[in-house]
Amino acid sequence: MKLSISEDLKAGILSDLQTHNRAFQETYPSDRADRQPIHTVYGGANLFDAGIGAKLGRGALKSLEAYAPNFCVLGRVLKLEGWEHLPQSVGDIEVLEDRLDNLSEEERKKETHWLAYTVYNKLIQKLESEPVEDFRIDFEDGFGNRSDEEEDATAVRAAEEVARGMKEGLLTPFIGIRIKPFTEDLKRRGIRTLDIFVSTLVGLTGGKLPENFVVMLPKVTIPFQVESLVKLFEILEKANGMEAGSLKMEMMVETTQAIMNEDGKNPLMDFVKAGKGRLIACHFGTYDYTASCNITAKYQTMDHPVCDFAHHVTKVALSHTGIWLSDGATNVMPVGPHRGENLSFGELEENTKTVHRAWKMGYDHVRHSLWNGFYQGWDLHPAQLVVRYAAVYAFFLESYADAAARLTNFVEKAARATLTTDIFDDAATGQGLLNYFLKGMNSGAISLEEAMATGLTLEEIQSRSFYRILEGRRNA
Numbered sequence: 001m002k003l004s005i006s007e008d009l010k011a012g013i014l015s016d017l018q019t020h021n022r023a024f025q026e027t028y029p030s031d032r033a034d035r036q037p038i039h040t041v042y043g044g045a046n047l048f049d050a051g052i053g054a055k056l057g058r059g060a061l062k063s064l065e066a067y068a069p070n071f072c073v074l075g076r077v078l079k080l081e082g083w084e085h086l087p088q089s090v091g092d093i094e095v096l097e098d099r100l101d102n103l104s105e106e107e108r109k110k111e112t113h114w115l116a117y118t119v120y121n122k123l124i125q126k127l128e129s130e131p132v133e134d135f136r137i138d139f140e141d142g143f144g145n146r147s148d149e150e151e152d153a154t155a156v157r158a159a160e161e162v163a164r165g166m167k168e169g170l171l172t173p174f175i176g177i178r179i180k181p182f183t184e185d186l187k188r189r190g191i192r193t194l195d196i197f198v199s200t201l202v203g204l205t206g207g208k209l210p211e212n213f214v215v216m217l218p219k220v221t222i223p224f225q226v227e228s229l230v231k232l233f234e235i236l237e238k239a240n241g242m243e244a245g246s247l248k249m250e251m252m253v254e255t256t257q258a259i260m261n262e263d264g265k266n267p268l269m270d271f272v273k274a275g276k277g278r279l280i281a282c283h284f285g286t287y288d289y290t291a292s293c294n295i296t297a298k299y300q301t302m303d304h305p306v307c308d309f310a311h312h313v314t315k316v317a318l319s320h321t322g323i324w325l326s327d328g329a330t331n332v333m334p335v336g337p338h339r340g341e342n343l344s345f346g347e348l349e350e351n352t353k354t355v356h357r358a359w360k361m362g363y364d365h366v367r368h369s370l371w372n373g374f375y376q377g378w379d380l381h382p383a384q385l386v387v388r389y390a391a392v393y394a395f396f397l398e399s400y401a402d403a404a405a406r407l408t409n410f411v412e413k414a415a416r417a418t419l420t421t422d423i424f425d426d427a428a429t430g431q432g433l434l435n436y437f438l439k440g441m442n443s444g445a446i447s448l449e450e451a452m453a454t455g456l457t458l459e460e461i462q463s464r465s466f467y468r469i470l471e472g473r474r475n476a
Contacts, residue, residue: 044143046154067355067356071120082113123386134173155200182217217249219288220271250279251275252288253283255289286307327372329378370392392445407456459472460472
């Protein structure tokens with residue numbers, strides 16, 4: 001066997017490759033392994049209190065009870081798989097529900113009505129146990145431009161409520177604030193609110209922040225705005241005796257300049273680098289972005305083609321960096337036009353139709369986001385929580401049987417290939433199948449037991465890496 005490359009020459013090339021490969025891996029470390037919330041609820045800072053999550057959950061359950069009192073109604077409204085076969089009379093629905101209640105999970109999965117039944121029951125359980133995963137105390141669009149005195153007082157009161165929520169265990173699993181942007185006209189107000197809120201909060205908690213606390217910076221157009229927020233974090237941490245690096249940030253992608261800068265380049269990676277490890281997520285602002293593209297109000301929707309373009313560019317720029325991506329919100333609220341207790345039959349019917357239309361629109365928007373690979377989005381009203389969870393659960397449950405069979409066969413095929421030839425060319429497909437289960441488990445649609453039914457062990461699932469699974473099986 002003849003070799004033309006000497007060991008010395010080869011060693012130099014291998015060393016250089018190692019240097020550049022590791023630099024690449026530092027920039028693209030892959031997806032983060034920790035839990036990503038499947039939504040963020042935005043609410044005006046003036047309305048915030050420590051128990052907001054439970055309050056929104058009660059509102060969502062009330063809306064569900066009023067406009068979809070059983071799984072058949074919700075299944076027909078959202079056109080869940082098999083909806084054409086769902087009964088409509090109360091008596092038939094009760095008989096069907098009683099029968100499904102008494103079947104095992106495996107038996108139930110064989111039924112035509114399984115998806116609507118399962119989604120509905122998972123939805124109720126979620127709204128009762130953890131209705132809001134992430135809440136953003138909003139000092140921007142949801143709060144508006146008020147007097148400095150009012151915003152100062154609101155920042156203090158909101159910080160006090162967060163401190164109370166920490167003490168009493170009331171806060172949502174993820175929480176944060178959205179300050180005003182660092183534009184020329186609002187930069188001072190944004191900085192002042194940040195200072196008041198953080199200084200008040202850590203003064204009450206002994207320097208501690210809530211778990212998964214983040215500061216949202218909106219309308220980012222240049223990297224120096226991100227860099228400035230990082231500098232402010234450093235000052236706040238030092239002044240308040242906080243642990244260095246404890247303050248994290250998110251930014252909003254809601255301007256065309258966040259997608260393409262003056263040089264014709266995508267600046268998102270520049271924003272990430274300006275964040276110096278503190279920037280953990282990018283959220284899309286549907287309505288500001290479509291407005292910046294001169295889309296008229298009627299057509300400023302989440303599934304507009306200009307939004308799809310921005311989503312794909314953002315995906316290409318930030319995939320595998322560990323930065324979480326979130327889509328925006330549906331701005332049509334599931335609220336009937338008529339209020340009060342003594343409504344006529346016609347008014348009740350109009351309310352129902354209005355809510356159902358808004359639910360279907362919101363459901364379709366969430367499904368569109370999931371189809372585009374955005375597993376987090378925004379909600380603005382408690383009744384939107386109904387379709388947020390329904391859409392996510394249906395999205396994953398519809399594909400479970402096929403994905404489980406494919407992953408089981410794929411792991412076996414890959415393991416055989418690596419054992420015999422040490423080569424498996426389609427690992428990306430295997431990772432894609434594994435990601436389905438990881439995202440499904442994160443959302444609560446799929447249980448750990450259902451993921452392990454593929455033949456994967458708990459340790460293999462927790463590794464979150466198809467390549468590591470293959471390595472482990474080969475070494476075993």
